[in-house]
Amino acid sequence: MTATSAPARAAEPSGTTARTGLSRLLPRRNPWGHPWFLEGFTWLYLIWSLVPIAIAVLFSFNNGKSQAAWQGFSWRWYFTDPVNSVLHNPQLHAAVIQTVRLSVLTTIIAVPLGVAFALGINRWRGVTSSTFNYVMILSFVIPELIFGVAMFFVFTVLFTSVHLGTLAEVLGLVTWNVSWPAIIVQARLVTLGRQYEEAAADLGANQVSTMRRVMIPLLGPAIFASAVLVFSGVIDDFVIVDLLSSNASNTPMSVIIYSTQHGGNGGPALNALGTIMLAMSLIIAALGYVAYRWATRGERGSGIEALTTIAGSE
Amino acid sequence: MTAPPGLPRAIPQPGGAPGGARRGRRPDKKQSKAFWIALAAPGIIWLILLFIVPFYAVLAIAMGQLNRLFESPIAVWNPFAWSSSNVINVWHDLFGATSFAGPIVLRTIGYVAAASVLSLLIAYPAAYFVARFSGRRKALFLILLIAPFWISFMMRMLAWIDLLQTNGYVNRVLSALGLISQPVNWLGGKWFTVVLGLVYGYIPYLILVLFAGLDRIDPALIEAGRDLGLNRVRTFVRVTLPLSRQAILTGMLITVLPMVGDYFTNQLLSGAANTSMVGNLIQGQLGTPGLEGQGAVLSLLLLLVLLVPMVYYVISTNRSTREAA
Numbered sequence: 001m002t003a004t005s006a007p008a009r010a011a012e013p014s015g016t017t018a019r020t021g022l023s024r025l026l027p028r029r030n031p032w033g034h035p036w037f038l039e040g041f042t043w044l045y046l047i048w049s050l051v052p053i054a055i056a057v058l059f060s061f062n063n064g065k066s067q068a069a070w071q072g073f074s075w076r077w078y079f080t081d082p083v084n085s086v087l088h089n090p091q092l093h094a095a096v097i098q099t100v101r102l103s104v105l106t107t108i109i110a111v112p113l114g115v116a117f118a119l120g121i122n123r124w125r126g127v128t129s130s131t132f133n134y135v136m137i138l139s140f141v142i143p144e145l146i147f148g149v150a151m152f153f154v155f156t157v158l159f160t161s162v163h164l165g166t167l168a169e170v171l172g173l174v175t176w177n178v179s180w181p182a183i184i185v186q187a188r189l190v191t192l193g194r195q196y197e198e199a200a201a202d203l204g205a206n207q208v209s210t211m212r213r214v215m216i217p218l219l220g221p222a223i224f225a226s227a228v229l230v231f232s233g234v235i236d237d238f239v240i241v242d243l244l245s246s247n248a249s250n251t252p253m254s255v256i257i258y259s260t261q262h263g264g265n266g267g268p269a270l271n272a273l274g275t276i277m278l279a280m281s282l283i284i285a286a287l288g289y290v291a292y293r294w295a296t297r298g299e300r301g302s303g304i305e306a307l308t309t310i311a312g313s314e
Numbered sequence: 315m316t317a318p319p320g321l322p323r324a325i326p327q328p329g330g331a332p333g334g335a336r337r338g339r340r341p342d343k344k345q346s347k348a349f350w351i352a353l354a355a356p357g358i359i360w361l362i363l364l365f366i367v368p369f370y371a372v373l374a375i376a377m378g379q380l381n382r383l384f385e386s387p388i389a390v391w392n393p394f395a396w397s398s399s400n401v402i403n404v405w406h407d408l409f410g411a412t413s414f415a416g417p418i419v420l421r422t423i424g425y426v427a428a429a430s431v432l433s434l435l436i437a438y439p440a441a442y443f444v445a446r447f448s449g450r451r452k453a454l455f456l457i458l459l460i461a462p463f464w465i466s467f468m469m470r471m472l473a474w475i476d477l478l479q480t481n482g483y484v485n486r487v488l489s490a491l492g493l494i495s496q497p498v499n500w501l502g503g504k505w506f507t508v509v510l511g512l513v514y515g516y517i518p519y520l521i522l523v524l525f526a527g528l529d530r531i532d533p534a535l536i537e538a539g540r541d542l543g544l545n546r547v548r549t550f551v552r553v554t555l556p557l558s559r560q561a562i563l564t565g566m567l568i569t570v571l572p573m574v575g576d577y578f579t580n581q582l583l584s585g586a587a588n589t590s591m592v593g594n595l596i597q598g599q600l601g602t603p604g605l606e607g608q609g610a611v612l613s614l615l616l617l618l619v620l621l622v623p624m625v626y627y628v629i630s631t632n633r634s635t636r637e638a639a
Contacts, residue, residue, distance in 0.1 A: 150613075236468075254467070
């Protein structure tokens with residue numbers, strides 16, 4: 001579906017010169033000949049990057065305790081095993097629920113917070129606003145461990161009424177992820193310019209209704225994209241939740257995989273857990289992609305653009 | 315300020331004359347500014363309380379004291395009462411006669427340098443191919459390049475742990491090819507396993523940035539290079555490479571910064587002390603009574619070292635956003 005909408009520009013180098021009659025008369029040396037070596041290299045990279053994951057997913061269906069030797073297909077690590085399956089092992093089961101809970105809560109808080117911040121900062125020009133804009137971008141690039149250490153200390157030493165656990169995790173994750181909507185929405189505001197707002201104001205709309213009826217719909221795709229990024233970012237997050245979780249009831253999937261696998265053979269139930277994480281992320285990504293395409297349907301642009309936006313690289 | 319009845323539903327299209335006739339009254343400047351401040355305020359307050367204050371807390375603990383009875387850190391909030399005992403301890407750990415942290419720092423630099431150079435050598439050709447030559451299959455390639463971005467880091471590490479086990483597929487394939495006579499214990503503290511793990515973990519981010527940068531280069535510039543008689547290699551060196559310099563820098567930054575603070579890749583793929591990195595050091599001190607103050611000092615030092623690349627990144631991002639405007 002996306003292949004057809006790829007921009008024509010992309011197809012240009014290999015196609016244009018070869019098809020003219022003149023080039024057939026010239027010596028066979030086509031300056032834009034297909035770089036087979038590069039293509040082979042790219043495929044090798046893709047195999048290296050994706051096949052291990054496919055194998056790991058396969059082993060989540062292994063009918064045996066090994067993560068390395070195939071013993072037939074089964075669902076035992078998902079449902080049927082009465083003790084060690086994701087469904088029946090209380091720790092694994094709780095981890096799935098905790099991950100979903102953290103993702104939903106963080107997205108609900110971080111997205112409105114970030115969107116409002118982006119709108120306010122972008123229009124309110126001043127020293128304060130630009131300072132905090134820098135602080136926001138800084139929170140985007142700071143290594144997660146350093147940020148996690150700061151969160152750990154602030155909740156154990158200063159805001160001690162916030163105990164380590166779900167609340168601390170949500171507060172940490174919101175702070176870590178709020179920069180997605182803040183940055184993506186600002187980028188969109190810059191491309192939109194001020195003409196829509198000015199037109200709405202000229203037509204007599206006040207600021208609140210301009211926001212509600214003009215700006216929010218126009219920012220829709222950016223808000224969507226950032227919500228997807230926040231949600232899947234929380235599913236995948238490890239460092240913050242590792243430092244801020246306190247016991248089994250508030251430990252999400254990534255931390256369970258890490259702490260169980262570390263130093264030993266965790267068994268295919270971990271692969272099942274990882275596969276569930278993967279499925280969640282991919283479903284969110286696919287929904288986000290479709291929603292993004294739908295929201296930008298009237299605009300010029302391509303599937304490629306939607307893909308890179310959803311992946312967070314504008 | 316009430317909206318006149320019959321506010322049109324259709325939003326004016328760009329390209330019209332937005333600033334043309336100004337019929338309506340515009341909101342006065344003061345009221346307008348208050349509105350924007352009110353919108354930005356929750357985010358600003360959040361950042362102050364949960365980003366700026368936490369770093370002051372780290373500073374207060376780093377410069378604070380130790381409760382000898384409970385071995386717990388005491389934060390000292392008043393800068394005039396700061397003590398340097400933690401800093402001195404860390405200094406001895408790093409540079410003293412019995413320094414154990416010094417080698418760890420050097421190892422971290424070595425691993426991160428090796429991993430980021432290797433990442434670039436792998437990522438650049440792949441991103442270059444997809445951006446320039448993938449033709450109508452571009453979307454397919456892009457989906458495949460982006461896929462790892464959506465797959466949890468832990469799942470991706472788990473995949474390699476499965477493969478690298480002593481009875482795993484890597485050993486089986488290698489011995490079937492006759493390259494090894496007995497299984498190699500890849501997960502038992504091998505530095506190249508850790509470096510490859512770092513490359514595998516962070517390369518998707520680099521590839522995406524490189525792709526975005528290379529995709530933006532106007533093909534006409536490259537064609538001009540060829541038309542003016544440069545061969546393929548020289549066109550690449552003289553035209554494409556300089557034009558992608560910014561993407562390379564940004565991409566390296568966004569992979570190096572998290573690699574420096576990584577402790578889990580290492581822990582999962584080796585777990586041995588002889589491959590531990592700065593991240594492991596900090597994370598280990600965090601849960602250890604008596605050492606938390608030193609953990610705070612170390613993470614602040616790390617922040618200080620990384621501040622230069624971070625500020626560079628922030629400024630260059632801001633500049634490119636403004637240029638896009």
